[in-house]
Amino acid sequence: MQLFDLALIWAFIIGFGIIMYVLMDGFDLGVGILFPFAPSEDDRDVMMNSVAPVWDGNETWLVLGGAGLLAAFPMVYTIFLPALYIGVFLLLAGLIFRGVAFEFRFKARTSRYLWNWAFAGGSTVAAFAQGVVVGAYIQGFETANGVYVGGALDWLTPFTVLTGLGLLAGYALLGSTWLILKTEGRLQEWAYRITTPLLVAVLVVFGIISIWTPFVDELVSERWFSHLSVIWILPVLTLLCALQIWRSVRRRDEGLPFVSTMGLFITTYLGLIVSRWPYVVPPEYTLWEAASAYDSQLFLLLGLLFVVPIVLAYTAWTYWVFRGKVRAGEGYH
Amino acid sequence: MELDPLILSRIQFAFVVSFHAIFPVFTIGLASYIAVLEGLAFKTRNPVWETLSAFWTKVFAVVFGMGVVSGIVMSFQFGTNWSNFAQASANFLGPILSYEVITAFFLEAAFLGVLLFGRNKVPAGVHLFAAIMVATGTFISSFWILSANSWMQTPAGVELREGVFHVTSWSEAIFNPSFPYRFLHMAMASFLTGGFVVAGVSAWYLLKGREVEANRKALSMCLWLLLFIAPAQLVIGDFHGLNTLEHQPTKVAAMEGNWETSSNVPLLLFAIPDQENQRNLFEIGIPSMASMVLTHDWDGVVPGLNEVAVEEQPPVAIVFWSFRIMVGLGALMILFALAGLFLRPGGRYYQNRKFLQGLRFMSIAPFIAVLTGWFVTETGRAPWLVYGMMTQAESVTPSLTGGMALFTLIGYIVVYALVFAAGVYYLMRVLFVGLESEEEDTTDSPERPARPLSAAHVPFEYDSHGRPVPANDGGQ
Numbered sequence: 002m003q004l005f006d007l008a009l010i011w012a013f014i015i016g017f018g019i020i021m022y023v024l025m026d027g028f029d030l031g032v033g034i035l036f037p038f039a040p041s042e043d044d045r046d047v048m049m050n051s052v053a054p055v056w057d058g059n060e061t062w063l064v065l066g067g068a069g070l071l072a073a074f075p076m077v078y079t080i081f082l083p084a085l086y087i088g089v090f091l092l093l094a095g096l097i098f099r100g101v102a103f104e105f106r107f108k109a110r111t112s113r114y115l116w117n118w119a120f121a122g123g124s125t126v127a128a129f130a131q132g133v134v135v136g137a138y139i140q141g142f143e144t145a146n147g148v149y150v151g152g153a154l155d156w157l158t159p160f161t162v163l164t165g166l167g168l169l170a171g172y173a174l175l176g177s178t179w180l181i182l183k184t185e186g187r188l189q190e191w192a193y194r195i196t197t198p199l200l201v202a203v204l205v206v207f208g209i210i211s212i213w214t215p216f217v218d219e220l221v222s223e224r225w226f227s228h229l230s231v232i233w234i235l236p237v238l239t240l241l242c243a244l245q246i247w248r249s250v251r252r253r254d255e256g257l258p259f260v261s262t263m264g265l266f267i268t269t270y271l272g273l274i275v276s277r278w279p280y281v282v283p284p285e286y287t288l289w290e291a292a293s294a295y296d297s298q299l300f301l302l303l304g305l306l307f308v309v310p311i312v313l314a315y316t317a318w319t320y321w322v323f324r325g326k327v328r329a330g331e332g333y334h
Numbered sequence: 335m336e337l338d339p340l341i342l343s344r345i346q347f348a349f350v351v352s353f354h355a356i357f358p359v360f361t362i363g364l365a366s367y368i369a370v371l372e373g374l375a376f377k378t379r380n381p382v383w384e385t386l387s388a389f390w391t392k393v394f395a396v397v398f399g400m401g402v403v404s405g406i407v408m409s410f411q412f413g414t415n416w417s418n419f420a421q422a423s424a425n426f427l428g429p430i431l432s433y434e435v436i437t438a439f440f441l442e443a444a445f446l447g448v449l450l451f452g453r454n455k456v457p458a459g460v461h462l463f464a465a466i467m468v469a470t471g472t473f474i475s476s477f478w479i480l481s482a483n484s485w486m487q488t489p490a491g492v493e494l495r496e497g498v499f500h501v502t503s504w505s506e507a508i509f510n511p512s513f514p515y516r517f518l519h520m521a522m523a524s525f526l527t528g529g530f531v532v533a534g535v536s537a538w539y540l541l542k543g544r545e546v547e548a549n550r551k552a553l554s555m556c557l558w559l560l561l562f563i564a565p566a567q568l569v570i571g572d573f574h575g576l577n578t579l580e581h582q583p584t585k586v587a588a589m590e591g592n593w594e595t596s597s598n599v600p601l602l603l604f605a606i607p608d609q610e611n612q613r614n615l616f617e618i619g620i621p622s623m624a625s626m627v628l629t630h631d632w633d634g635v636v637p638g639l640n641e642v643a644v645e646e647q648p649p650v651a652i653v654f655w656s657f658r659i660m661v662g663l664g665a666l667m668i669l670f671a672l673a674g675l676f677l678r679p680g681g682r683y684y685q686n687r688k689f690l691q692g693l694r695f696m697s698i699a700p701f702i703a704v705l706t707g708w709f710v711t712e713t714g715r716a717p718w719l720v721y722g723m724m725t726q727a728e729s730v731t732p733s734l735t736g737g738m739a740l741f742t743l744i745g746y747i748v749v750y751a752l753v754f755a756a757g758v759y760y761l762m763r764v765l766f767v768g769l770e771s772e773e774e775d776t777t778d779s780p781e782r783p784a785r786p787l788s789a790a791h792v793p794f795e796y797d798s799h800g801r802p803v804p805a806n807d808g809g810q
């Protein structure tokens with residue numbers, strides 16, 4: 002009677018939405034993380050201007066992620082959010098402060114340093130909290146009858162702290178390669194300089210996480226080590242992307258470092274998905290168990306097919322309107 | 335004392351949603367006003383319209399930005415604090431809220447950029463189009479969210495199977511019985527908010543003798559608008575109440591402070607509801623008037639609170655008083671609109687200082703009316719969350735402890751207090767600088783960013799003479 006496996010289609014849609022969010026908000030959070038370390042206040046102006054036109058649209062993908070999960074996989078929404086209750090609050094508080102910092106920093110004189118901190122602090126907290134979510138997902142949740150029954154701080158473990166730091170480093174790398182693309186002169190030179198150390202940091206943390214994960218979860222270790230499977234292609238691709246970042250930075254390419262960093266994120270993300278598939282609320286529930294009613298999934302899917310192409314079109318148009326290098330002294334005012 | 339996660343969650347939800355609500359209600363009205371100003375500027379080429387539009391766009395940018403950050407919080411509230419409710423109602427609310435994101439939020443975000451920064455980058459027609467799109471987006475947004483809320487008030491088109499709502503008819507669920515009234519009432523409230531704020535600010539400028547020509551035009555426009563929509567709100571509100579009487583009689587009983595079902599019920603102007611003893615301590619009312627208003631018959635029978643068990647009654651005093659404040663302010667608005675008409679001959683409306691002073695204070699009236707209106711609606715449905723089907727107590731997140739809820743409640747209060755203070759401070763600066771700072775706006779550099787608030791680049795600080803100092807402009 003049910004023509005398509007809608008839950009499967011929705012898993013792809015949500016998966017797409019999440020990686021869109023990670024890549025798009027990732028670089029502007031990354032710019033925030035790097036903010037305090039910039040060579041000068043002028044450079045900070047340029048950094049902010051480089052993401053100012055787009056960060057708001059980027060964040061709307063997060064809202065879509067939340068609403069989309071509620072619509073398609075309500076169990077994910079209603080287990081993750083209670084389980085991560087305190088973490089979600091920190092994430093939202095971080096996003097609020099960095100959001101308003103964009104606006105007020107340029108109006109302030111004496112209080113300017115406060116907004117610098119609001120922007121950097123908010124971005125850092127938000128990025129760390131998102132990394133913790135990833136770690137908590139790998140770790141799994143204590144549930145009974147589809148309801149979270151664990152404690153308030155179960156999500157906070159050494160492992161999730163490490164994944165938090167991992168995403169922090171990853172977003173910083175996205176930020177620095179974005180700056181290579183969008184800036185020039187001294188600031189760009191600085192971005193080139195910090196990219197390689199950031200890359201090393203990312204590789205080290207991702208490496209530790211990869212070694213640790215099989216111990217956290219049996220399914221993962223079985224999947225990766227029981228027999229030599231094709232999924233080993235993913236870490237190989239990740240390393241190739243890393244190599245490409247390193248080489249393109251040495252060659253002073255402008256666009257390639259950013260593109261390769263996105264590649265690094267995508268392959269890592271796919272690695273995470275194949276390790277966990279098809280569990281969306283580990284260790285117990287698969288995507289089919291977490292799905293909403295067939296009817297509801299269908300009702301939204303029909304609209305989505307119509308509207309999302311239009312959304313993508315005008316989003317692309319905004320990026321096009323604000324294309325090119327951001328220079329000092331132009332931009333905000 | 336044991337901390338109750340249910341009570342704390344209710345306080346938290348009431349706090350964050352009320353904080354959020356004050357921004358949209360203003361931006362919805364203002365977006366339409368800006369679209370009209372842009373249209374007039376486009377058609378007549380009179381620079382006054384463009385000056386006004388540029389000024390109000392700056393204000394809009396600030397308010398809209400605060401609406402966005404507080405809105406993001408809202409979309410996670412259902413999961414963090416009301417997860418049982420989210421689980422039960424996801425089949426309906428999930429698609430509805432997702433439709434809001436894809437049809438409204440993305441639209442608003444994209445075209446806002448063009449509206450704020452594109453004046454010299456895109457042809458005038460495209461700029462006007464952007465203004466219209468932003469205004470349209472705000473209405474699409476309120477369409478979906480009010481449908482969601484109305485469904486919780488008057489659920490339809492669903493059936494409850496094993497604790498989960500399944501949609502049996504999408505059109506019945508979306509266009510549920512109270513939706514048309516709530517949507518119209520809210521749309522009108524948004525126009526009233528926009529209208530009274532613009533009128534109040536213009537009146538204040540006129541009192542100070544600033545930019546008389548532009549402000550007179552703005553005030554005149556507002557007064558004409560208010561003359562129609564203030565009375566219209568009364569009529570819509572009346573129909574809304576009749577609809578509520580049909581579907582949520584207990585709520586109406588609480589609004590009227592009527593404890594016993596009976597005929598010839600008086601319309602109470604003042605009373606102190608005493609819920610413990612199920613009576614009013616002190617009453618002043620117009621005999622039989624409530625019967626007349628609600629049933630259009632002096633001898634009509636009006637349901638009382640005694641129709642339901644005491645535990646199923648909402649907190650009567652909150653509903654009763656909130657309702658009176660809203661209606662009272664509505665009446666005051668009509669009065670001001672009529673005064674505007676009366677003062678029109680000879681242009682006294684922009685010279686009479688008492689009238690202008692009054693308008694100044696009226697600019698906060700719609701915000702209070704909107705909040706108290708929501709208090710009536712939301713508190714009046716207690717103890718139900720989905721009326722007649724799911725209670726608040728059943729809806730709260732099972733793993734939530736009082737300590738966790740208290741932690742985030744205090745957290746949100748602190749964060750919002752800081753953001754709100756900065757935002758209001760900043761809005762005040764925009765208002766002090768006023769319309770004439772418009773010049774700097776026209777020198778649009780090619781890299782102007784497209785997002786809320788940044789259009790409003792007015793300095794934060796003042797020099798020792800109280801004159802505005804241009805802020806440190808991004809290292810220029």
Ligand code: HDD
Nearest residue numbers: 061064358361398401402405406408409439472475476479
């Ligand atoms: C009648 C209008 C109305 C009402 C009752 C609500 N909202 Fe709202 N909301 C809007 C009208 C609006 C808006 C006018 O569309 C805003 C204001 C600023 C903006 O960006 O859009 C908005 C913003 C906004 C955003 C940010 C959008 C973005 O990222 O651009 C979110 C996530 C929500 N809202 C969610 C909610 C939720 C979950 C609500 C209920 C509990 C809610 N809103 C009540």
Ligand code: HEM
Nearest residue numbers: 343344345347348351352355479482483708709712713716
């Ligand atoms: C935007 C204007 C709104 C305002 C000012 C508002 C205000 C309130 C208030 C004051 C309460 C507390 C009632 C009580 O506990 O006694 C409440 C409850 C609630 N409202 Fe609204 N509301 C608004 C819109 C919405 C919308 C659009 C939705 C859903 C789509 C919604 C969902 C809820 C829920 C789930 C509760 C239960 C939590 C609670 O009882 O506090 N509200 N609201």
Ligand code: HEM
Nearest residue numbers: 516519523526568571572575578664700703704707708711
């Ligand atoms: C002038 C006479 C007015 C009447 C008779 C009236 C009537 C009502 C009624 C009966 C409700 C509750 C409906 C329910 O919960 O089922 C309501 C709610 C509300 N009112 Fe009013 N109202 C009036 C004026 C105003 C004004 C001036 C504003 C704001 C500018 C306003 C804003 C609201 C809002 C925001 C709500 C909550 C949302 C809703 O349920 O529609 N009202 N009103």
